[in-house]
Amino acid sequence: MSLLLLVILLLLAGVPAGAARAHAPDGRPLVYGLSAGACAIGGLAALAAIGAPPATLSLPLGLPWIGAHLRLDPLAAFFLVVVNLGGAGASLYALGHARHETMPQRVLPFHPLFLAALNLVVIADDAFTFLFAWELMSLASWALVVAHHREQENLRAGYVYLLMASLSGMVLLLAFGLLAGPAGSYAFAAMRAAPPAAGVAGTVLVLALIGAGSKAGLVPLHAWLPLAHPAAPSHVSALMSGVMTKVAVYAFLRISLDLLGTPSWWSAVLVLALGGATAVLGVLYALMQHDLKRLLAYHTVENIGIIFIGIGLAMAFRADGFAAAAALALTAALFHVFNHSVFKALLFFGAGAVLTATGTRDMERLGGLIHGMPRTGFTFLIACAAISALPPLNGFVSEWLTFQAILLRPDLPQWGLKVMIPTDGALLALAAALAAACFVKAFGISFLGRPRSEAAGAAAETDRFSRAAMSGFAALCLLAGVLPGALVDVLAPAVQSLLGARMPAQLGLPWLSLVPVAAARSSYNGLLIFLFLAAATSLSILAIHRFASRAVRRAPAWDCGFPDARPATQYTADSFAQPIRRVFGALIFNAHETLSLPPPGDTAPARLTKHLADPIWDALYAPVQTVVAWAAETLNVLQFLTIRRYLAAVFIALVALLLALALWQ
């Protein structure tokens, strides 16, 4: 506990250091080195604390009659591991990557501040400290989003972001207000001791869903996320997507499963419905993008959906008293939390490397990067495969566990759940398959094929710090996929602390299998699959090279006899997504294409125009914008009245109050 406090203080010390040494040559190594070191310590300390009994600490800060309560229980410890792993990785990456930063003075002070806030949110044990850290986290990341402030787009992203972040903070504040009651018992311990009545609990849950969900990127409150995440410097994008959204998940778990006690089944239906919708819509949005970082940001939305499906399942099972099933579902969700934080960070690292190498995030101007940036390409490929839930990598394990939870008890007594759970299964599968499609696109268009711009052709490999961070995270992807049992066992105390039940211990099983319930029911062995794959691949290569031909001849591409030297004839990101856009987009995005052909004899080029609408923005955000603009415009008349009219307002107020008083008496 005190170690974590030290970590936070170290990170905070990085803030003035970053501000003061921003332009000095030692500023970057100083700040990022400090951050990486602090996060490494914090991560190890948290890892050690997962199995330990909860530790608490109370500081005389914040609201004095309550003080700042800190608590490190297994759940918090697990999320701290995620936070600090991401933080250490991002800092390591930034050691090299930030060399290209044009505005270090706007990044260096806020990076450690952001990390400190992330850490603080997780260990906060009273509403004030929690929200304090929560908003600080938003503020620090906002500063990072608008670091490159000259681009109007970033400013808009920052604007939407901070507004939505404040909405989330305010809504959580309402939730805590309800939990604390009129007496203002803001300490979580007090809330836990007196869980609210059912009706109030429902309201709190909905508020928590809005508050934490909007920060996590739950549809339809996700709109800020694809704007803000790509706008920040890449290592910050990685932190925001990989870590900050997880902290939001933590907030939701803390409120819904810890502070509220047993949830009601309808709230589980709500969470499941939102989770399913988020997963599918997130990936569909992603498919429509050709900005690499924005595509990744939309995938964060998708993965948050998957995590919330797991949480929804856990809530449903818990509401119906199936503790073991709930433990399985929650383990799946937490597993995915870990996974996503790793591979999404890795993907953003890769995207950052691409961005610095080519100067663009637009996939239509990339291509063939695998030649210039083989290592980045390889680690990016690993991450793509992991996020597409392909075995033997980690993404598959958590989605597999989620499926197992769905399959374990799809038939709960309530009809809402009975229909919702299998539907979520189908949605999850759809999301996974679409994600694979999307990452074929992301990797295929950016790294494969021929360069679509000069910059892409001249791209060179990134620096060694970045490569180290990327390689480390890629190794983690494989490791967690091959030895999932170990991670499940590490997660068990956190699950136990929330649900009072846990998955059976995995590490003692033969061949290090993963068996959620019983071997006869289902099992998965990542290690064996990996070994089999490795053996099969190397065997076939060896056999063929030994007994058959090794001869290779390089030749121009065949392409059905029409080799074309121009890279422009390749498939683009847009054309790659066209079939899916046609299948799903027509319904959801009102996608259509218009073709304008010049009349015969005219040599003007033909034009194909793509039209896409954003249904959620149009239905939810645009009306708000319109209403506020209308109200502001209408009220603005009041700025330009004559003095007489202002006096009339006072006069009317007086007469009205007197009348009211007369009537009341």
Next chain:
Amino acid sequence: MIALAGILGAPLIGAALLAAIPGYRLSARCNVLASLVAFAAALLLLHHRPQAGRFMLVDDLNVVFIVLSTFVGFTTSLFSASYIGHELATLRLTPAYLRFYHAMYQLMMFGMNLALVSNNIGLMWVAVELATLSTVMMVGIYRTHEALEAAWKYFILGSVGIALALFGTILVYLAARPVVGGGLDGMAWTVLLMHAAGFDPALLDVAFVFLLLGYGTKVGLAPMHAWLPDAHAEGPTPISAVLSGLLLNVALYALLRFKMLLAACPGGIAPGPLMIALGLASLLFASLMLYRRRDIKRLFAYSSIEHMGIIVFAFGMAGPLGNFAGLLQMVMHSLTKSAIFFSVGHVAQVKGTQRIAEMGGLTESHPLLGWGLVAGVAAIAGMPPFGVFTSEFLVISSTFARAPLLAVLLVLGLLLALGALLLRLSSVAFGPVRGGTGPTGASFVPMFAHLALVLVAGIYLPAPLVAWFQHIAALLG
């Protein structure tokens, strides 16, 4: 007694002297010195309080206001020194007006301090009137069309408000007379409060309506707010800072005193709902008005209306948490808003305009000024680690448990305000550099001192301070 003499005497003597001193450097120093003496005297009050007399009263409640008032008065005088120097250099002010300005500044401080320490509702009324008149003078000091119009508007609306407040004061006296008897006792706070339980509640109700509207005009509550944005925008910026930071508080203080009276009188209407309604109306109205603002000082003036709305709302919700939050919010708002005006004043000077559209990229052209403004806006928008967050946290969370709908409206207003402020901040502080890029010649000490205080308050509130505020909150009922 020395302390009281310092608080009241320093500004009064200062005013007399400054009316006579011609030189800029000397008068600016004298101004700072007089403000410092008043502040030091106010600090003395913390240590030792004089007995309440028939005219003077120093108790837990007004000490907060006095110390805050003299402190902001002091820092503003520092800011004013560097600000006015620039105004003289650019010939916007002539030396004759400078003397007038400094004298009026001290006169206003005197008025406000007198209002705060007076134990007599009549004397307090006179003092508020005095402070108003002196600020009217200063608002019109630039003699431009806009400034004159702003001053005229301020004057007319202020006079009507003050007239209503006087009528309310007379009614309070009438209510007190049968119980307390006539004479000075009938107007002394201490006596009134002691016997409030025996007053005629119905008469007190009517009185409160007049007082609420009357002093509410000074507080800047909608729909009596109209003078406020223009007065802030057109006067010299130090005056905007003290208007927002102090004068509104003084009027609020008066309102609170009367509210206590009403609360102590069983059978009367609860003042809460009225204050809540006016507070919410001000908050929502002001936050929507923020969107179409083109003048940066007017923008922050509307933000003051918004915050006064929150504060009045919090005091209306009452309860130990509500009152505590209101008090804290008031202190934080004074410090933050004056810091913002310090920044804005220099910004307007270096950019040569107050039009938001003509300034941009401030964090790049003037990093200290720009980041100070960013921090100030973040603070005023209720972001941690600044103190406003603490008070807004308390207001919202304590309200929601008792009246969910009100809390939702409150949140709505806060978000609307945040949206507008952020929008303007983005274009002023970030983006491509627009407007002048010359050196500032600014003194950053006052601005960063305020921000530092707000920052510390957001993280750590000393236990004695909290105990004291809690005590006041309990007093307020």
Next chain:
Amino acid sequence: MTAALLVQGADMALVVLAAPLLTGWVRRVKARLQRRRGPPLLQPYRDLRRLLGKEAVIADGASWLFRTAPYLVFAFTWVAAALVPTFATGLYFSWTGDLIAITALLGAARFLLALAGMDIGTSFGGIGASREVMIASLAEPAMLMIVVTLALIAGSTQLSTVAAFMASPAGGPGVSLILALAAFLIVALAENARIPVDNPATHLELTMVHEAMVLEYSGRHLAMIELAASLKLLLSLSAIACIFFPFGLLTAAGGAGGYAVGLGSYAVKLAAAGALLGVFETATAKMRVFRVPGLLGVALMLGLLGTLLLYAGRGL
């Protein structure tokens, strides 16, 4: 244990060896139905041998991914195929992965193949990859709904357990199972790029999906891909056989006789399935690409309906 390992090894070898035969058989049936003599049954083996012996022609812009992908695709498919019970359930490593893992392994193979298709940077590679992932994105949810139905019926997703359950008296046919079978058939057609979804025997540019992806491959690389495709077909038919027609499947430890029965029945089932596939493909026309989603949507609906009917059947 050694014996068990041996049986497991035999199974893995069997699938690789039998796969080209099955492909040859289907082609043969189709040819006969079209009144052609058709290639001999063993022609696929000959093709493979010839391809392996040739030099590989690789396009100029190809990366390492292009060269390693065929082996990886083969390995993924092989491992997946080894997890499907063929002649016996409960083989030594049968618990390594369940039906979901098998689907995911096939998905991984497809992922790599699609990437390989895009590696050269030709328009055909792109078109193939893009259509392939579109089809897969619909086939996988349908597959999952089938898994849900099976898991509800058999209480497991482990194919060995499911097959054993189906073979037992408790595993009688039911309406849900029939719906699941129908869905499975559609998914299998899509997964294996068969008519009406895709035509494995064409190089007509507008209709092809799978073939467009592998257009640039030649020599040993093409051989691996062809072998993987055959394996995948075998895998699909084996899975259908073991889930829906588990007759003769060796479910308990049996001696040589048991293995013989299991192998025999397996061969018969494959032959029958292959013949039926041939008949079906001859009788059906290839669909336009954008009608395929409709077909797969039907599979998805069938799967979902199967699950819901199961609830109804249980009287819940």
Next chain:
Amino acid sequence: MSGGLSLSVANTLAGLMVLASFLMIYQDRLSALINVLAAHAFVLALAVAWQAHVQDAPELYVTAAITLGFKAMALPMALRRIIVRLGLHREIEAVTGVGLTVLAGIGLVALSLDVMLPVTAHADPLTREDVTLALSVVLLGLLMMVTRRNAVSQVAAFLSLENGIDLAAAAAQGMPMVVEISVAFSLLVAFLVIGIFLFRIRERFDSVDVRALDAFRGERR
């Protein structure tokens, strides 16, 4: 003397003030308006003097004298001078018709009776009547302010409003002297400021029409 007489005299005087207020509303010429204002203040002086007599409060005579001197004589004179100097001999433009305004005024009087009479039930009847009518005068003054466009007539209306407050203050028995002085003082200052402003306005705009001022709103659209 009998309570009945003192009451009826006080009542009459206060009633006269209300009447004067109505007359002010009714007047649409500036000079006439100022004459009525002077009469208004004169009645106020009488009322205050009567209160001094009734309450046996000699300090109120001072107030009455100040009122007579300043409000009934000096102020109207100054205002007349301003009018002459500014050349404002044209008609007042009221926003709404006089009839409607008078109707609204009657409503306001009714409101003030309805509000004040019940709440002052325990007070001295002398005070009660005066305070009630004072409220009417205040409300009528406010009404006049919002129905007049001309700055001078607005100031006149404001002064009538102050008169109402003075009446209430005088009627509040035993209210300390402090208040009267302060009232007089602040009104004096107020007038000075008004005067200054009027002159400035004259310098700048050549008119004291508030509409002209409004053309110079700070933030034009």
